[in-house]
Amino acid sequence: MRKKIGSALVVGAGISGIRSALDLAELGYQVKLIDRAPNLGGTLAQLDYQFPTDHCGMCKMLPLVERDSSSQYCLRKGLFHENIEIMLSTELVALEGEPGKFQATLRQKPAIVDPERCTGCGECSGVCPVEVADEFNAGLTKRKAIYLPVPHNIPNSYTVDLATCTLCGECEKICPTDAIDFRWEARKEFRILVVDDELIVRDSLKDWLTEDGFQVDAAESGPDALEKLTKQSYHLMLLDIKMPDMDGVEVLKRAKEMRPEVAVVMMTAYATVETAVEAMKIGALDYVLKPFDPDTLVPLVLKLYETVERSGEREMEVGAVVLAAGFGSYDPATGNNTYGYGEYPNVVTSIEFERLISGTGPNEGRLLRPSDGKEIGKVAWLQCVGSRDIQANADYCSSICCMFSIKEALLAKERTDGQVDAAIFYMDMRTFGKNFQRYREKAEKEYNVRFQRSRVHSVEPEGANGNLRISYTDLDGTGREEIVDLVVLAAGQRPPAGTEPLAEMTGVELNSWGFCQLQPFSLSRTAQEGVYVGGSFSGLRD
Known part of the structure; x- marks a missing residue:
């Protein structure tokens, strides 16, 4: 080189x-x-x-x-x-x-899993009690809090999603190569300052957090807290907003001047949420709502500990x-949502269809309906969803939707040996790139993909069998309907x-x-x- x-x-x-x-x-x-x-x-x-x-x-x-x-x-x-x-x-x-x-x-x-030690065996995922929507499969499947972000990566190591992890530690116990380290012992070196004018709040927080291994001090007022900050540094400060003499926002400003590195979480009642949000703009990391109990507060502090302690700036x-x-992509569930996205399971976006038809997707490449696993016989692609739409604040063409809908229709035809009925409902087909128009003609003439120029009004369920009824207007202004197994929305760019x-x-x-x-x-x-x-x-x- x-x-x-x-x-x-x-x-x-x-x-x-x-x-x-x-x-x-x-x-x-x-x-x-x-x-x-x-x-x-x-x-x-x-x-x-x-x-x-x-x-x-x-x-x-x-x-x-x-x-x-x-x-x-x-x-x-x-x-x-x-x-x-x-x-x-x-x-x-x-x-x-x-x-x-x-x-x-x-x-x-923070990197909780050491990629040099992780072998990708999956033992950790097997014992994880958490299940959340899998972003890689566009929410069509579930994943654990410890997971493989991309299944086919090489080398491939697991990662921990701290936003959903309960920090139960089961994955660390079962890991055969000791690749997972939550650093429980390091909590003893993590200093927390609780600032609240109510004795019961200070004592409760101190007891809860000390029990979980943290080093905790308490201050009954803003001046008391600032005095403690002059004597030693803290990693995290839990700071009440409404206090006599000096409110939490003023304490936050002075604390950040004295100790810029301290992470601050504001504690507030519903009436002062706006103040807490304003505090975040001047340096607070987050806020928590009162009243709280150990089952909600302690996991939050644990996650903050992982973030503050391990997130390094370089x-x-x-x-x-x-x-x-x-x-980003337009969310069809926003706005009027006349297509029923998020309400009807057989209305999906283009990215979700890509995962449905992928060999690493939820159906291992088989074209099956999300609602019941039924083989799909008829698919409709609806164009310009969130594009060329003034009501959606998008009076522009997203430029990609026409071609990826044609591609997906061709893939559906190839995957089913031409058996699936594929139709694209469009205003204009903008196949402007090199060989794009030729690609469209191939889909229409060789694979019998239907191109229906129209304006789609709405998508509604057709009975209880999961089928969908598309209502649209053709070029003559005539209202028409069509029943399909699956609707794919070509969501525009954002x-x-x-x-x-x-x-x-x-x-x-x-x-x-x-x-x-x-x-x-x-x-x-x-x-x-x-x-x-x-x-x-x-x-x-x-």
Whole structure:
């Protein structure tokens, strides 16, 4: 590999982030590739097939030079490059400086499972008592609090979802390689300060938290708390908002001036929730509502302990930043929801259909209905859901929906040897890319996919058998109905969660829809010199 000529930070490890990282790495830059998710690949990790070839497209992402020595073999299973350092479960929390000499601050979530020791045996998942919706399968299946983010990754290690974990410790006990470590003994070094003017609250909290192994001090007032902070540091402060002499918000301000590193959780009654939210804007980590009991408060403190104690911030100097945070999808359950998404189990989004038909999905590639496992005989794709819709604040075309609906219809035909009746209900088919129109003609003429130009009014259940009735108007203005087994909603693109704070942090401008605003005649430059945008984060990319 050639001599390193600089460094860059790529935010987002989806398809565009990986492409950006590989291009920079091949040029000789040292690249930090980060993602807030615990896995690489973004949305593409959930897709087995891509148009126009209907095969996995991630192999095209391999380095264009020195391919044989790159140690790559399948990007859906992992990414390996000597010039790329990957940091997952990591977010950019601050960016200062100037182009060529940015100071980036990264915050990484705690790693409870050691990937070097984890063999992926699954014993831990087997004893975990928690079951939640599996994001990888778009909520169509359940996963445990300790789980594999992407089943086909290589190497593959388990991760713990602290938001749902009860910290029961069963997984740690059964792990054959001691890869799981909740660091119970380290609690003794974790100092907590409870600040409340009510004696019963102070004593109760101190008893509960001491019993769980923490070191706890108590203060009866704001001045008392500040005096204790002058004498020693604390990792966490549980701070009441309404106190005489000095309220919790004022204590928070002064505490942060004295001990910027202390994590603060506000304790409040319903009447002061707005004050607690305001406190979070000036440095509080979270808030809890009174009254509380040990069954609710202690697990919260345990999770905060894991987050505060293990989340490390890392500062680094980089020459440039590439924002490749991907895109979000419109939630069809919002707004008028005339299609019944979230109400009728056989109304799914395009991503959910991708998982239904995937070999690593809930049905191992068989086209079965979510409600009853019945083989699907008739599928309808509804276009422009959350796109070209003024009521949804989206008077734009998302640019991707037409092609992925055609692709999914073709996959359904191929998976059933042409037996499934596949219909696409659309306003306009925008097959504008290279070979896209030819792909559409292939679907229509060779595979008999029906293209029904129309405006769909609503989707309703047809009896109690799980079938669905689509009401629509054709080109003549005639109202019509059609009964299907499954409805797939082509949900439009949206800016991903966290776009606004990321843009504010990096000095990037946003357009009226909330996507990054690019400079004229550029596909990557922003108003902030040295900060670039890649892929769908700039808005409406295929």
